[in-house]
Amino acid sequence: MYSLWQSWKPRPTSRSMLNDLSSPLSYLETRRSGRPRDMVAPGPDAAQLDAILQLAMRTPDHGKLAPWRFVKVGDRAAFAALLEKAFLASNPDARPAQIEAGTALALYAPALVIMIYSPKESRKIPEWEQQLSTGAAGMNLLHAAHAQGFVGGWITGWASYDATVSSVLCDERERIAGFFYFGTPSFPLDERPRPDATEKISDFGG
Numbered sequence: 001m002y003s004l005w006q007s008w009k010p011r012p013t014s015r016s017m018l019n020d021l022s023s024p025l026s027y028l029e030t031r032r033s034g035r036p037r038d039m040v041a042p043g044p045d046a047a048q049l050d051a052i053l054q055l056a057m058r059t060p061d062h063g064k065l066a067p068w069r070f071v072k073v074g075d076r077a078a079f080a081a082l083l084e085k086a087f088l089a090s091n092p093d094a095r096p097a098q099i100e101a102g103t104a105l106a107l108y109a110p111a112l113v114i115m116i117y118s119p120k121e122s123r124k125i126p127e128w129e130q131q132l133s134t135g136a137a138g139m140n141l142l143h144a145a146h147a148q149g150f151v152g153g154w155i156t157g158w159a160s161y162d163a164t165v166s167s168v169l170c171d172e173r174e175r176i177a178g179f180f181y182f183g184t185p186s187f188p189l190d191e192r193p194r195p196d197a198t199e200k201i202s203d204f205g206g
């Protein structure tokens with residue numbers, strides 16, 4: 001195992017090579033999220049979005065608790081109105097431009113799904129493991145969107161932590177795990193710095 005990771009070198013990625021779907025390995029080597037605010041049509045249609053959600057649910061999940069759920073945001077105007085109400089509750093003196101900037105995330109990208117962390121009562125499975133499964137489901141959402149030829153992006157932003165927004169979307173035990181946007185990048189994607197393997201991978205007993 002040791003020699004395997006030492007000899008494997010990530011493929012240098014140029015813009016045109018990002019999200020290369022020619023093989024599973026090339027995809028994983030070049031996977032890159034998109035910026036939600038820069039996503040344009042085409043995005044997934046209703047059937048493709050449902051397929052993305054189905055695929056995302058094939059996620060490691062100790063105890064089969066499925067401690068996550070997804071909310072498809074079809075009515076963007078209604079969601080923007082919720083964000084505006086929430087934003088004004090926290091920023092009562094906000095100027096129109098600030099409100100517009102604060103609520104813009106309701107309107108990004110052709111498709112929007114909110115992932116909710118929804119822990120289940122369990123004597124056996126700690127909440128930590130349920131949180132890990134939720135993160136894995138989020139990663140899978142991105143993979144599923146990319147596999148369909150779209151780009152995905154995961155952000156939390158202020159709205160994930162806002163009490164007004166959470167009171168509408170979540171029950172008392174739940175939390176917003178993030179907003180997932182799907183579409184087509186309007187600009188070529190750029191690679192971002194990746195961690196150095198020598199700092200992140202160690203060898204027990206080596």
Ligand SMILES: Cc1cc2nc3c(=O)[nH]c(=O)nc-3n(C[C@H](O)[C@H](O)[C@H](O)COP(=O)(O)O)c2cc1C
Pocket residue numbers: 031032033034153154155156157158177178192
């Ligand atoms: C849980 C979570 C929350 C995030 N929230 C934000 C956010 O609010 N704003 C932001 O610009 N990026 C946020 N990001 C980072 C974006 O997803 C970012 O574009 C990511 O680093 C892209 O990396 P990738 O190409 O490796 O997927 C978040 C990432 C995660 C995992």
